[in-house]
Amino acid sequence: MTKQVQQLDRVIIRFAGDSGDGMQLTGDRFTAETAEFGNDLSTLPNFPAEIRAPAGTLPGVSSFQLHFADHDILTPGDAPNVLVAMNPAALKANLSDLPRGADIIANSDEFTKRNLAKVGYTESPLDDESLSEWRVHSVPLTSLTVKALEDFDISKKDAERAKNMFALGLLSWLYHRPVEATIRFIESKFAKKPDIAKSNVAAFNAGWNYGETTEAFSVSYEIKPAKLAPGIYRNISGNQALAYGLIAASVQAKLPLFLGSYPITPASDILHELSKHKRFGIRTFQAEDEIAGVGAALGASFGGALGVTTTSGPGVALKAETVGLAVTTELPLIVVDVQRAGPSTGMPTKTEQTDLLMALYGRNGESPIPVVAPATPSDCFAIAVEAARIALKYRTPVMLLSDGYLANGSEPWKLPEIDDLPDISVDFTTESNSDDGTFLPFKRDAETLARPWAVPGTPGLEHRIGGIEKADGTGNISYDPNNHDLMVRLRQAKIDGIDVPDLEVDDPSGSARVLVLGWGSTYGPIAAALRRVRKAGGQVAQAHLRHLNPFPKNIGEVLKSYDKVLLPEINLGQLALLLRAKFLVDIISYNRVRGLPFKAEELAGVIQDVIDSE
């Protein structure tokens, strides 16, 4: 049977199933195949609430969305073209996101009375008319898999478990993905259990063959590789890129990295990743709590390491006092906040941009610190190096604001040339910096206002620092009113004076009157929305902030050169508040705090409205 092959320019697939169905793994593998094939891609994993809910229930649904295309893309996509639903719960939980006409591949074996009842279906939607507006492919994935593995010496349960590989095989066939790497992956993953390895490979192949040979699927699809800039690529998630960025920073700074951290979703993976790379001289310390995590990092900084702490929202709140100590002792420190939905525990696996004001102001006293934020998953690499550069050069804690969407989302990343990475090495002070031979730990560099960094072990520079106000220069305890005012202003001036690249504006038309500004993870959705708007003839400029404090020097100018500035944020207007206060510009905010990234379509509408209201 020859099958039809149809060309597409892009596809969005969502794998959805029970927490135990291995959807994240399936998605990861499909992503790897797609990356290898050369499409551009973007992913969005979506975990259930933290605990595995009982099988088959709505709260137990886990999904993984992948957007891939023959051109460069910016988001994991708004609405899936294909939903793989491993059970009724997966179908029900995701149906509302599915545009009419989309494909549904449903594992019909799981649409049992019991499973249907668990999610409130009285009848199987596969059997009645309720799905008539979609293209439904009922496939008995479980029984097909079990059948395919009849001859293997494994339990029925293990055979059933392989159904995700069957589904992966089927989808791989459907989209012409290369399969060798997946087979190698399965073999190595189960290297210690050869029976499981073989049966999973068999299930995968069976899925492929099912597509190839049965008549269930008459069309397969081809999406040409994307024409990306030449280079070597790999797929990378934000958390991984961030970890790699920190390693790179350590290498480029020639300082050992010390991570003090306490596990918390969605930041834990940075700890996990860094703990694998001890041969870079990295020390990872799982502390008893967030306070000890940042405390240990600061202690390591005092000792001359690149001190880093990683956490998420509630953890940042706990670190505030110690970050304040880092501010006043003027020691380098990187504080990574992978923002998640708040307040309080909030929704740990959901994304949000609601910690910006806490990053800036969440400490007692005038306690200024620089804040940077990556725009995309792979940008987490560069921003980590940038955070380290600032921390080391200016002797200051730096807040790095990632978020749950960036952390777990992934995209192809063109590997940087190591030689292009900045040299961020520091000179420890080794000699007296005063005429009388004493050491003045708070005598500042005239240009950067940074204080000297003399680490224990350096003879002759013994000195004491602490959280009490210090006399300018000597660093001795001082309660002098004018000295305090001076120190407050010097600390502020140091941060205000940090060298930050100018804000770049993208305005292909050259005549836009509306600027869309963003920061952090909204970059992709905003850019994708702008493409749509521009395609439809809209003239609109884009600028994206990676430095939230201090702002680029030209930002006031940029803001004032547009009639309207639209600022979408996944909060209630935090950056808008800062910009309004600083530049008295009537920023138009667009805020949705749904725990999810913006959709390109949604933003396109908003942007168009702003243009139209001109």
Added chain:
Amino acid sequence: MTKQVQQLDRVIIRFAGDSGDGMQLTGDRFTAETAEFGNDLSTLPNFPAEIRAPAGTLPGVSSFQLHFADHDILTPGDAPNVLVAMNPAALKANLSDLPRGADIIANSDEFTKRNLAKVGYTESPLDDESLSEWRVHSVPLTSLTVKALEDFDISKKDAERAKNMFALGLLSWLYHRPVEATIRFIESKFAKKPDIAKSNVAAFNAGWNYGETTEAFSVSYEIKPAKLAPGIYRNISGNQALAYGLIAASVQAKLPLFLGSYPITPASDILHELSKHKRFGIRTFQAEDEIAGVGAALGASFGGALGVTTTSGPGVALKAETVGLAVTTELPLIVVDVQRAGPSTGMPTKTEQTDLLMALYGRNGESPIPVVAPATPSDCFAIAVEAARIALKYRTPVMLLSDGYLANGSEPWKLPEIDDLPDISVDFTTESNSDDGTFLPFKRDAETLARPWAVPGTPGLEHRIGGIEKADGTGNISYDPNNHDLMVRLRQAKIDGIDVPDLEVDDPSGSARVLVLGWGSTYGPIAAALRRVRKAGGQVAQAHLRHLNPFPKNIGEVLKSYDKVLLPEINLGQLALLLRAKFLVDIISYNRVRGLPFKAEELAGVIQDVIDSE
């Protein structure tokens, strides 16, 4: 010998001595006499760094400033007319604040070679020309005291210790203070040591007689009682007023007060004060740390108490996570922050207004809370009741921002009529609030948006709350994106909708074009400055914010009805940032972060400059 009596309208006296010299006590007693006499007054204690420094050194100097007058006054005064200097360090530390022509009463006994050397004097300033611009009265206070007590059966050390009472007697004579209460006070303070009591009374009388009989002082001064509003008055410090306000709130709310606190300067005295009033049903809990303090308070709130926690800057940072929990569980809670100079440990005994933005934004996620701030020491009473009113009515944590200046400063307070205090009692929910008989812990009051408060022990209303996002109404855990957006907005709307009295503007001229706005403890210095400016013919309006979040509804209007708005703050412009952002008004900031209150003269100059630049 008849002495001359001169009439004055106001005097500023500063008592200064070593930490061990009892200057705070001396100041307190002089204040009490002055209050009894009927002058208006305002005080400013100034402690040394936390630990008692070695005797006779500059860091060991402790002082107490008192401003009293025959009319109502607003600040402890900028510059003392009289400095009582118990030793060379006290002189040296305070001289720069002393205007030319002021009186210096110095304890010449202490100007020994050794003591002079300790503070870097090579010669005694009492002997050379260096003090020629002041009126110096060298009095051998110590030896006069010892002499006066020769016949008492006490040690020489104890005799010397009484020198502060001698000084107090002398000053009491000099300013015609009533002495009976002081004598009673001494007698009761040393009731258990009658010899000490008698000798201190004798020293006090000796000081009085020294003024009366010797020729050292030829003039004494009379300051008529002030014409204050009729009523019963007492002198009160901010911390004491705050404690009393919390007790009043508990009485008016008919709820037992539970204080969870951890000692910290300058907030500890609230804990101390409240722990004395157990017969009001008050429970004070000294916790293991700030986190436990606020946690216990929140637990007590959950149980139906008026939960309160008190702390200062660094302690607030530690409480952030728990305050976030209170925000999302929507339980009443009062968080008192007696602001002190930061960042980090900063200068614990010095004042500052630098925690406003932390109060508003120092937590992860969108976590809005109301913020109130008292204007004067006695206003701490009313603001505590107001904080409780808001907390209870809206079921929300409230941040109350006092500061070190208010906390320790004192002023006469016209006692409120108990009947005038607001009734802030709450109705606990005792019955189901839904049609089907279940209890919906997050079904809100239509007007206030407050949720029902059903306390453990109420049958039928058993329910669970927590830090995870809750479904509107039921309060069940919810990860639904739209529900989260809704809840984020509802929490914000509840706070935005709090009923706050309109901002009152004081503009005697009726035609001012400049508004001076303030918040918190700057009230006195601003008002005093305005008096000067107005006296000199300047037209200028004043408004003072006691509600920092939400703002009074009319504030935008007020701001926009002036050409210029000047906002002095003891920070780098925190309220200015909020107002600029919200109203896009180009507020003129005046900031000094010296750990001290503004001086009226300083502000008068700034205000005049703004008027002149019109």
Added chain:
Amino acid sequence: MSESLNGKGLALIPRAEAKQTMKEFKSDQEVRWCPGCGDYAILAAVQSFMPELGIKRENTVFVSGIGCSSRFPYYLNTYGFHSIHGRAPAIATGLAASRPDLSVWVITGDGDALSIGGNHLIHSLRRNVNLNILLFNNRIYGLTKGQYSPTSEIGKITKSTPMGSLDKPFNPISLALGAEAGFVARTLDSDRKHLQSVLREAVAHRGTSLVEIYQNCNIFNDGAFEMMKDPETRDAITVRLEHGQPIVFADQAVRLARTGGVEVVPRASVREEEILVHDVHNPDPSLAFALSRLDEPAFAHVPIGIFRSVDRPSYDQLMNEQVAAATTQKGQGSLTDLLHGGDTWRIG
């Protein structure tokens, strides 16, 4: 009903009018742990135990921190507070100290109680507020997907310790005894009868009761307590502590060691009088401490049951006594008197 239920622990809590059922203690929320999780067994044990107490359901409050175990309160139809990581003892302290009419329970995990919450735990133990703390020890961080915890064995390979963990774990019983705990016990998720017998005594104790419950996390640390469940090994290592009984198990016995501490010896080799008789009320915690070291090295021998149950006045009781005494001595506070209490003067 056990006699100890008339103990002071419940003395101030109003009693239910009617007999209650296990069902009444189940909330309407779907239970969401991984299938097979030991938490289910503990939940069922608690739900079926509660009616026995005969106290008003509405006067019962479960407070928890964060962790898989800390979801517990949602599943009980009592008042509940699922708070923040590690802080449940602090929150419960405020609640219990201000409401002596409540039966307050703290549900916590090994990470929640011993890592981030260690300080609140040790302070509540020495302070002795009337709390029942159930510490679900699965020796792993479940909720955050499997990092090592302060009770994980040295060398534990987890996501955050790919080369093995480095730090010696806490022994929660030793730690609690070092923190002046008045009531300390250990039990096992799978042994409902034992679990309930321990709870019974914990509740009867007025003051802070710490009950460590070994709990299997079948996802991230499966079989951590298998040696205590496997019929092949269990009897040889499980030392059941029973008040007034000689400490014997299998063919072994426990006696005082000459170097201090206690030791396990073949029962046949010792005289009856040499065998330790367990006394939970021993005012000196040293022997209880020594018993807690029996599982050093881990699982050499594991005592379960009540290590120590010694009464002293509870913090809430003392606090309320002070309030009462102040009121009796000086009369109920009057706001007018308070405000007018200092040096006042009249103008006009």
Added chain:
Amino acid sequence: MSESLNGKGLALIPRAEAKQTMKEFKSDQEVRWCPGCGDYAILAAVQSFMPELGIKRENTVFVSGIGCSSRFPYYLNTYGFHSIHGRAPAIATGLAASRPDLSVWVITGDGDALSIGGNHLIHSLRRNVNLNILLFNNRIYGLTKGQYSPTSEIGKITKSTPMGSLDKPFNPISLALGAEAGFVARTLDSDRKHLQSVLREAVAHRGTSLVEIYQNCNIFNDGAFEMMKDPETRDAITVRLEHGQPIVFADQAVRLARTGGVEVVPRASVREEEILVHDVHNPDPSLAFALSRLDEPAFAHVPIGIFRSVDRPSYDQLMNEQVAAATTQKGQGSLTDLLHGGDTWRIG
């Protein structure tokens, strides 16, 4: 110089070339405690002790929290970090774990270490990073002017407890032993010789050493340890623990009690063999724990000296070994290899 100075505690710290003097260890900062404060004596004892160690002064770091005692680092001419309340052990942990060539000291108070900092303290003890923790126990909050602390006796009347404190204090030694401490000792501000002898052993121990120093706060808690200083009482209550020596004092002796724990008996009434011989290296901490209970009720008998000194690998050592092993096994990390390490593909 004590032989133990060649112990592992200082093994990795560079040695000073020349002999050092006490004066070199004094900083130029004016000492600012209240006249008569016990902190002065401790400072002098430490300053005169440091040269004996023979390590480079610049490789010595004192980290402290907040409290009167925590001003200590300012007065020593070494590196110093006066940090924030309760967090010194955490900060010192990061420093010591990343810099095994430093001698890291933590200076803390009873409030700093046991109230707000309790969790960091117990975790550093079980973790065993190479720290010397000196806990100045004056049984009061000095710096904040006299509130009761977690070591204040029950019923303590202070500003925050006008009717007396309610909670049982921690016994820092018991707590530390319950937290798996490897080295625990107690000494007294006024006994310089004893203090220095304890420091000597603490330094020699590689891992976390906790030294509780009874310190008089003559302003807010004067005479708290008077019974141990007053010639009339001191010998009758002070139990000097010395390794390898029978535990005897005045005319008393310490022996194992039959109910577990230890007891004080008239020396004349016991046989020599019954008297406990102190063994700081006893792997089982139970006996050390029992000894720590001798001052229950407070000041019945107060053991001073080293309770326990048991070696196990320090955290920093293990951490550095893992780094070294990873490097040896897989070679030093290469950034290029790392970035190219996953599934990569080439375009163009």
